[in-house]
Amino acid sequence: MTLADKLAEERRARLAAERLLELKQTELRAANEKLSKHALNLSRRIDETRAEVAHVRDENLKFRTDLDVANEKVELAERRLWHSIQTIRDGFAFFNSDGLLIGANAAYLAAFEGIEEVKPGISYGRIAEILIDEGIVNPDPMTAVEWLGMMLARRHDPKPPPLVLRLWDDTYFRVLEQPGYDGDRVVTSLNITDTVRYEEELKAARYRAEAANRAKSAFLANMSHEIRTPMNGVVGMAELLAETTLTEDQRLYAETIRNSGEALLVIINDVLDYSKIEADKLQLHPEPFDLERSIHDVAMLLQPSVRDKDIRLLVDYDIFLPTRLVGDPGRIRQILTNLAGNAVKFTEKGHVVIRVTGRNDNRTCTIHIAVEDTGIGIPADQIEHIFGEFNQVESEMNRQFEGTGLGLAITHRLIDMMGGTPWVESTEGQGSCFGFHVTLPVASAVEADPASLPQRLKHAMIVDDMPVNRQILERRLAQLGVRVTSCASGHEALAQMDESVDIVLSDHHMPGMDGVVLAETMRAEGWDNTPFVMMSSNPHFDKDQPGRNCVQAVLQKPVSRRDLLQVLSIEAAQEVNAPCADCPAALLRPGGTPCIQMRRQACATNGPPIFGDGCDSPSRPAPVPPLARRMRVLAAEDNRTNQLLFEKMVKDLDIELTFAGNGAEAVEKFASFAPDIVFMDISMPGMDGKEATCRIRALEAQAGTGAHVPIVAVTAHAMEGDARSILDAGLDEYLTKPLRKAQILDRIAGSCPADARAPIAAFEPRTPKARAAL
Structure with a gap:
């Protein structure tokens, strides 16, 4: 290989190594970045975890601090509570679900007088045995065995009743047992010795008070008896003496004795009634009675006082109200006597009116009774106190009047007992109006229809100088469909008299021309066939009075509704030609001769009671044989x-x-x-x-x-x-x-x-x- 090739190959290898290095560096940088991010996240998480740990550490520290404080507060509260329990007189004991004593305060343990066995861990039953065995508890009236059995039974009673324990030293405890959570039980013993002794003192005081009340009642009864016995002779003899022939002075003395005796009896009755009220012994005795009759009985009782003072006592009873009711007639008469008697006593001129109105629903009747007078009246600042005990209006005008001051207080209580409400209205110097309203059952007896009158009675003339009396009669007759002509004097009556008048009702005593003169004048002027009825407060007005033969009937004042209707309703089926002088023949006979005597008594020889048939009536009882025994x-x-x-x-x-x-x-x-x-x-x-x-x-x-x-x-x-x-x-x-x-x-x-x-x-x-x- 050439050098160039080697150099080129080395260059290529270096370039490849550089590229690989660059790639690895890139990967390394990416890894470092990733690692950096992870580290950053991890660091952040660590910081967060550290913060959380610090927060939890802080919270835990705070909780421990609060817990310690809470424990301290609980311990302090427990100490204070236990100290309080220890200082009070009442005993506290705590038992668990097994009946074992958990704890008790000193007051609870004091009853056991230091018996060491009585401490936490002792059972409920053993405590009961110790109480009996050591003679701590007096089980009377139970025996020891009975008492122990009763206590053991209470242990299993989920809601045992309170128990009173009497200890050997006459100390009394009231034991309360309250079941707690999961079978626990809290026992509280309250020292009630003072309460028991106070109750015994109250019983003794009550016994003494009842004995004193019985002694007072016996004294009052004896006093009443001892006073009434001689008063029977005083009042009775005075009454008999008044019936004999006396001079005016002697009659005055006899009447004074009788009136003084009656006044003394009123005082005695007031004192006795007030003593009954004070002792809460006053009782009502309801029975059927005639309310109108009772009112007129009271009016008749007051007539002597009324005549002596020359005032008028009138009764205005709503004609459509029932008269037969259910109540205590004696107490109602007492109320009326007090109210009307006061009205008469404090009235020197004018009139007193007993007015009765109300609402009837067939089963019950709400009665409103008002007693109006024209007397001295009551000052406005004393009206609120007039029904109080021993209260009398103090003024220059009434110092002449006597009394106990109990009458109105008794009246108020009687009205309250009847479920009624009293009231009073008065104007000083002009008069007063006392009244009350009460709801009474209507008696079951069927009453006669008060609106039954003869068809021929259509026009009546009323003659009376008092407007209030005329108003009462006008209203009564108007309710019956009768036309009324009212006259204030006899002269006015003569001037208005005509053929349409079917009956004349005249007052006896009137100024100018009285009732007798009016009757005589009418007969003299030719009004012979018009019945004439005299209304008189004189009980002695009889056939011997001058002019009496001109009067067909006499109605005693105050005139009752029944008597008035009875007079107006009488008719006869046949004429009576020859009545005897004393026979009360019918008043409104068509064409017959009216009898001249019509009194509230029977014919002494052969006549029936008043308002009966004529002398020839077949219904008259046969006369008693003269030889009958006495x-x-x-x-x-x-x-x-x-x-x-x-x-x-x-x-x-x-x-x-x-x-x-x-x-x-x-x-x-x-x-x-x-x-x-x-x-x-x-x-x-x-x-x-x-x-x-x-x-x-x-x-x-x-x-x-x-x-x-x-x-x-x-x-x-x-x-x-x-x-x-x-x-x-x-x-x-x-x-x-x-x-x-x-x-x-x-x-x-x-x-x-x-x-x-x-x-x-x-x-x-x-x-x-x-x-x-x-």
Whole structure:
């Protein structure tokens, strides 16, 4: 090979080596770049990992710090909680699900008085055994075995009831057990020794208070009895004295004695009622009653005071309201007496109106009763306190009026007990209006239709000088479809009289021309066939009064709705040609001769009750044969004054009267005297009235005849519950002293048997069936 070839080959080889070197360098550079990138990534990852490790290291450090702080707080809270538990008087103990004691505070362990066995790890059952064995607990009234069994049963009760433990030193603990998580149980023992002792003190105080209340009730009952017994003689004798022939001064003295006695009885009743209210012993006794009749009874009771003061007492009862309701008639009359009595007492001129309105839904009736007066009124700043206890309006105008200040307080409480609401409106110097509303059930008895009037009665004339009285009658008659002409005087009535007037209703006492003169003048002017009805507050207005023969009927004021409708509704089917002088024949007879006497009593010889048929009525009972025996009356009374009073009250009756001085004597005379009625005093020496009545009822039962003689309790006891205990002893009725003559006469006349002659001419003997219904 030539040198050139060798050189060329070497050159080619060098070039190839250079190219290979360049290629390898290129590959090396690529590898270095790749390695560099990888190293860079690896370095970055290392840095990130280092940062993460540092963060985790920091977080772990922080967590450890927080955990240490939390542990410290928990330990501090536990120490504080346990310190608190240790310092309180109540015991705490913790048991696990196996019933082993985990821990207990010093108050819990103190009951065991240092017994070393009682410590964490002791069982619930063993603790109960120690309590019994060491005499720590007084298990009374249980035995030790019973008590231990009860405690072991509580261990398995998921909700054990609270338990009161009495320790040996009369310390009391209330044990509460509360199940916890996973079967654990927390036991708390609360020291209730002070509470138990306080309750015992309260029981002792309550017993003493009840004993004092019983003593007070007994004192009040005895006081009531002791006062009413002599008051029976005072009021009764004054009433009898007033019926005798007296001079004006003597009559004034007798009336003063009677009125003072009645006033004293009102005070006694107020004090007794207030004592019942204070002791929460006042009770209501609902029964069917006639509300309108009760209102008119109150009005009649107040009539003497009304006549003495020359004012008018009026009753305005809504004609479409029912009268038969269910309530306590005695308490309702008491409310009305308080309200109307106050109105009369504080009214010197004008009138007092008892106004009754309401709403009826057939089953119940909401009654609104208002008592309006034209009296002295009440200052505005004292109205809110008028129903308070012992409150009376203090002013120059009313210092002349007496009273306990309890009447309105008692009234307020009675209305509240009935579910009603009282109210009052007043203007000083012009008058007051006291009222209340109450909802009462309607009695089941069907009442007569009040709107039943003769078709011929279309036009009535009312004559009265008082506008309020005319308004009441106008409204009543207008509701019945009757046209009304109102006149304020007799002269005005004569001027407006014409043929269309079917009846005239006139007041008795009017200025200028009174009712009697008006009736005489009308008859003299030829108005003979127009019935004339006199409305009078004078109970003695009878046939002996001048001009009485010009009047067909007398209505006692205040006029009741029933009496008014009864007068207006009377018609007869046939003419009565010759009525007797005292026969109450029908008022509106078409073409007949009206009877000149129409009074609230029966014809003494052969007439039926008022508003009956004519003298020839076939329905009149046959007269009692003149040879019938006298009625026999037995009165058991140990007080000589009361015997004398009773004897004087019935002296005008056609009866046989005998007295018994005590209960034993009453039983003996019942067997020998065979009375038709017995008046039985309750408080008598030896055998009292209740025991005597029980023995009399036993005698009747032994006889086997079915006879039942009415026995009327006559007593000075007037406390709540006295009536029930007396009636439960077998007595039929209950009369409280002081007695009223009218009450005694009514009971005697109403109990007259069919085989005896009537003790009072105005009463017919009762049939055996009617008597047995007493």
